[in-house]
Amino acid sequence: MQVRNFVVTVFLSCSLLAVAQIDSTEVKKDFGRVFGGFESNTQWYLNDKGRGIVQPEDPIRSNNYLFVNYQYKGWTAGVQVEAYEKNALLNYNPEFEGTNVANYFINYKSKKWDVTAGYFYEQFGSGMLLRAWEDRALGINTALRGGRVIFRPSDNVRLTALFGQQRTGFHVSDGKIYGFDSDFQLNQLFKFEKSDLTLGLSYVGRQEEITPSIVDPDFEEITHGISGRLNYSIHSFYSNFEYNYKSKDAILNRISISLDENLIKDGNAISLNLGYSKQGLGIDATLRRSENMTFLSERIPTVNGENTSLNFNDKVLNFTPALTKQHHSNLANIYVYQAQVGFDFKDPRILKVGETGGQIDIFYEFAKDTKLGGKYGTKIALNMASWYNLPGQYRLTPAEYKTDFFGVGEKYFSDYNVEIKKQFSENWRTGFYYINQYYNKPWVEDGSTDVRTNIVTAEAVYNFASDKSIRMEAEHMWADADFKNWAGGTVELNLKDKYSFYFWDIINYGNDNTARRNHYYNFGGAYRINSTRIAMNYGRQRGGLVCVGGVCRFVPESTGFTLSINTAF
Template identity: 85%
Template sequence: MQLNKILLFVFLGSFSCLFSQVDSTEVKKDYGRIFGGFESNSQWYLNDKGRGIIQPEDPIRSNSYLFLNYQIKGWTAGVQVEAYEKNALLNYNPEFEGTNVATYFINYKSNKFDITAGYFYEQFGSGMLLRAWEDRALGINTALRGGRIIYRPSDNIRLTALYGQQRSGFNVSDGKIYGFDSDFQLTQLLKLEKSDLSFGLSYVGRDEAIDLAIENPQFDEITHGISGRVNYSYSSFYSNFEYNYKSKDAVLNRISNTLDENLIKDGNAVSLNLGYSKQGLGIDATLRRTENMTFLSERVPTVSGDNTSLNFNDKVLNFTPALTKQHHSNLANIYVYQAQAGFDFKDPRILKVGETGGQIDLFYEFAKDTKLGGKYGTKIAVNMASWYNLPGQYRLTPAEYKTDFFGVGTKYYSDYNLEVKKQLSEKWHTGFYYINQYYNKPWVEDGSSDVNTNIVTAEAVYNFTSNKSIRVEAEHMWADADFKNWAGGIVELNLNDKYSFYVWDIINYGNDDSSKQKHYYNFGGAYRINSTRIAMNYGRQRGGLVCVGGVCRFVPESTGFTLSINTAF
């Protein structure tokens, strides 16, 4: 707390220095500019007798963020203050508590240099070794506090060096992070006319003292990570290959949340992306294999009640999103996949150390004024994703494994879907979606049985004017286990650029337990003016995983009001 206050005074003092420099050197005073924003997400949790939900002790909770930046010439300084009063929203990281200065930075940028001191965000390559980022909807902020230098000796070379400690709540983790990244563009050097070629190399090191309780450790205090990537494109074809390696370290057993000092393993991840795109046609395929690639800023996650910091995506250095289609359907998001990148030995039947699989996307547009395209054209999209455990030999006690690089093991998940979009007239737009999912709940989520689903969704949008429309959607899920069948619908009304309203409901009518055949309804609206948006809604939250961009957090069942305010200036 004291360090935050001192640095805040230094931050404010830097403004004075910058202003004094401007006063003494400029005939026409340039005071720079101040910009920033404010975001607040509040919930009032209510009792719901129909679902047996009792509101928490502090039923009104809020997450708020105020960020201010000052910029003059090549200098920028910023600070973010966060408030979680009286408490953070349910199932957010318990380290987010009270009101405090969360992040601060000062940055200088020129044609060749980009230098930052304080908190900063960074990503090397795809992020499989390092990604420091923020997503408030998921309660994630893994910024690094330290220093970063980016040097561009030419337009074709970018070099990055950094040092820091990862943010955790209003503090930082114990591990010290070192990093170096490089990007080289070879197109001009090799005088390539119809193609582009680049490659990059990365290094990330985590330095953390080994627990004194571990005698004669067979691993080092510093865990090294290296990565290489190549990007190549020619005409309408593009490709990317990346390999990541993590040096040997004691394996974290996520079930017991302890280090197995007798199981010392390295980790690796390899990904390949291939694609072809031209007008009216797109094909994209991504394959990935990860093994023991949990990379944390502290070897052992912090325990909080029945959760650990891993449950809140806290103290995670790398980024391993689920490579599956991100559906907008409420029912298609009941069974969502989370990437299985780490070591989980649950029992003799469920032993896993990673994942292998991929997804393929196909996009095609039937041209206008053709038999299948009609007057306005027809768009179709097909997505296929499948993910599996790594094949190999596994032993529970004492823990040991040896994987095979090729092949697949137990199936985790699959999602095969078809999307057809058709404009019927100047005012009518329609869409049809079919989704087939397989969800191995015992392996992915500690469930009792695997689930097969078939989901059908249809939507129609009618545009009254250029800024007034109504959207209607209906969907149904057939499931052979777990919650069984669902049905739902949505109505959205956009009156103009300022006002919008919606109402939706999904019902678990097929649940074998009739007491759980509940409606999950929600209705609300939003008001926009300039750069400010205010939204309010009332309804029931279905407990489960909420995902953004392939990264998820668990939310509990709840009922109540939600108020969101977001503005920029």
């Protein structure tokens, strides 16, 4: 800790000295530049008698991030300080506690070399073997602390080697991570003139000592992961194929949070993406099959009360987003799918080790000045996504399974939707959306029943001027189970790119439990000036999953004020 604080102090001192020199020197010299940003998210949780919510201990909580970088020619150094005071926002990783230095790094970059020491982010291919990343809204920061070297011997070759330990809170995990990635542009080799062909190969190794309680283990300290990917495009067609493999390792029993030393399995994931795009038409289809691809920097998650580090996406090396449409409708995000990539034997009825499925998107635009296009054109988008458990033979006690490569098992989720966007004049734009969902709650999130929904949404945007507009939205959900029917509406007002105000409300009017037919209202506004944005709102948070890009975290029911500040310098 003392060494880290010393490094940070020296870095900040040098940065301030550089700024002072720039201000005091008459002749302009290159002393480099300082840049960074600050983000603060504060919530004041209140009592809500209508929902039986009692404010938590320390009701005012705040997540704060300050990062400062100093760049001089090919060199860049940076530090990020994080403060969670008095505590982090509700249901964030308990490892985020207090104020401390979170990340620091120094980097040198030239035409051929890119070398980093300290904390860094990285992704190999689609991320199914390795993705170190940050998402503050989800409380995720899985940066690696160590070293990374990127070498570009030519414009057609990129090689990456790295070593590190994964960040968890203000510490790092015990597991040691080794990685190598390569990208080869093969156009010149095959003398392609109208098409593109690239090849990628990756390796990721996770080394962790095996607990002494396991005698004569049938797996090794190092778990190996390899990946290969091929991208090809010609004219309006494109394609991507990727295969990932994880060597044999003891299966994690998520119920007892222990390793099953008698169940040693490897894992694999395969994905195929095909698409066609030209003016007015786009088709994109993705298929993916994943089996036992939970890949952690420590084999056994950390237990904290009723939660484990897995509940906070902590110590997770790889990244497998849910390949479903990301809806902006409040009601369409009540039942959100999460990718099912790992082993989970809950009871004799629910036995799963992965997922198989995919989605297809079709976009079409009726041209302007046609019968269906009208004066401004009409846009139509279709999306269909379905996901299933892997077919095969499963046994609960003693645990064992053997999957089939082809076919589908129990259905997890489906989402079939259509959206139509139409502009009627210079001032009016409209949108209509229909969504049909199936959500197998017992298999996806330990619920009591599966749910089928039909959702309709209509929105209209009116532009008073080029910098003033109002947006109105109305939506309704019919659901056959769980919370039953919902209705909602939104109004947003934007003024001169500086001010914005909104109000939305959704009500669970169809709940069989009349005491839980709640309004979940929210209203607030934001002010933006240059690179600074300040936003404040008051409202009720519906308990459930909050998702960004198909990755989710659970949030509890709450009511209160929120203040957000975001600025860059």
